[in-house]
Amino acid sequence: MSDIFAQNPAELELATLMVKTLNLEIAAANVDPEAPIYGEGLGLDSIDILEVSLAISKHYGLQMKSDDQNNKVIYRSVRNLCAYIEANRTK
Template sequence: MTTQTDTERELACMIVEVLNLSTVTADSLIAEAPLFGDGLGLDSIDALEIAVAIAQRYGVQLRAEDEATKRVFANLRSLALHVDANRVTLAGS
């Protein structure tokens, strides 16, 4: 198991919660493991739900038109780096 950063830990909790991954615990998500396909096995509808949850929590709107976004969603680490780079402080949070 690799060490998760704070944001990775938050996102891991969010993913487990939003997708109700009852067989997975947040701290067991490996930051470099793929979220889709052979990794956590998430699908495009999961991606949509994660994107909405990230928008609601961090004010970061994910997009999908280019390779850069595919890299963002590659794994927990890339997702966390993207969120940290783009997050806005939401009022009251």
């Protein structure tokens, strides 16, 4: 599969972090930034989301909270998650 999705550099960086963290069998450039992260799309489950949250915390200095009422929106897609990180990151 070729690089068919329009990712900005921050989205590609996040997709790369997710692929490496979870050992996904997809190239980061082939992650659709609009596809669902949870369930269909990337097919992540709650344990995967926890691992991604820990990686985000270490990489971006951003504490992701499991009880955040906006998590369904934040984790809807790589694009949503990236926008949240960019607005709230400390490093």
